[in-house]
Amino acid sequence: MSDGLSILLTNDDGIDAPGIAALREELTALGEVTVVAPDGNRSGLGRTRNDTAVVRDHPWGYAFGGTPADCAAYGLRGLDASFDVVVAGVNDGPNAGNYVVGRSATVGAGLEAAFLDTPALAVSAYHSKDFFLSPPEEYDFSRPARAARGLVERALDAGVYDEVDLLNVNAPVDAANPPVVLTRPHHDYGQHVEPVAEPGDEYDLADDERLVRLHDRTWPGAVGWENPFPPTEEHRRLYPVGTDRRALVDAQVSVSPLSVNHGVPDSDALADVVETFEVE
Template sequence: MSDGYTILLTNDDGIDAPGIATLREELTSLGDVTVIAPDGNRSGVGRTRNHTAVVREHPWGYALSGTPADCVAYGLRGLDTDFDVVVSGVNDGPNAGNYVVGRSGTVGAGIEAAFLGTPALAVSAFHTTDFFLSPPEEYDFSRPARVAVGLVERALDSGVYDDVDLLNVNAPVDSPNPPVMLTEPYHDYGQQVEEVEDEDDELGPDERRVELRDRTWPDAVGWENPFPLAETHRERYPVGTDRRAMVDAAVSVSPLTVSHGVADSARLADVIETFEVE
């Protein structure tokens, strides 16, 4: 690195979240940092985009009334700046596992950047016993932020982004010297559906309310902390997966591509060859 990098920083917890403040401060060691982040919490929106958004000037850059992907799109195409990299985070809570990664606004920002031709890194934080960082103001995001800075610098300098579109990183806030592991997102997801009753509901005779509860970790429903089951998870998740790295209090680094590559299916080729539209 000679003159420093030009960095676009965003998140999905909102521009006032403690994680992005810590990451911004650490990233200034690498170059010029422009923050374009949602004006409020936009967690779990994936790569959702809006047709319009309100942009408000902020001391760090801009607050935008949209999603993390909107922020990236505005930064990369709405500003007269050629950014070297997009960094998203530090997210309050981990983003590990195929399903969670696909729904994450933090990761969604990185995917948007990659589609627009800019390298990206998404970084999320977890606590090795508390799991979620709630309330986030009571936790120190410095270690995940330093991990992100080190990985951004090394990945850009070494040409990693010639082969990789996006690095998805999960780092512990409380492990003093965590090992850094090369990982891949692990698929483990379930859904629990239950009918619920609410006395205030004004539903029609042919309507009913249902609750859709994620089961993104075994034996944990919704936002429950799964880490008391660490020994069970250690047996369940293979070494080399992002979830196993988290259970082992390590930094998980998953190199991702976002090209939506085409699968080679001989069976589908046979279906198409014999398919006739009537």
């Protein structure tokens, strides 16, 4: 059992969000928790970084005028302290699927920590029926927080971080005793582009300009704000067992191990191209 851990805690919903309060309360049972979290909502920014930021003292640590990745960087290199692990969350809403994981600022904080050679865990919450936790103050984040606490403790003790850089966890707030499953991020993404305005419309556009809107289809099977992962046989067929999105369909705790090296696939075709290519 890991006793007396030094934990850096951050999130992307802001230092006053209910998810980080629940997570801080759980993690204090493992050791000393220092909070460096954004002073407001910084969702959807991935690993975006800033050159400068205002730091303000907070009863839990520091409110930071930057992104979650900034918070991880500042906490690990700007404080006179060393940390055993960085934990980000509990995020309001899930971060499941390759595309969403890449955009998530909760995961982005964990990736920044991993690049700085520190084990990390990102945890996000979802409701198995409502899906979106809105407004978040009406939901109880304690179950995802307990899942994060248990995984931090067990993963460090088991040497998981000798092979894994970051754990991405999605946990339901409403399912009693949800099973914990090992998953991989699922690829499910689309893009829809629609015109908004032409020259001569109410927008100030030059003759050679057009205004367009890009719609990310982060869960293409859903329309509007409906639950994209309802517990139906149709969605069980859509998302294979072992994927993070299937775990959400089944109201499970999804645990995906991630690496910061992005993978380097072997390609004989590329090797042939490079070996025969000459720049004139």
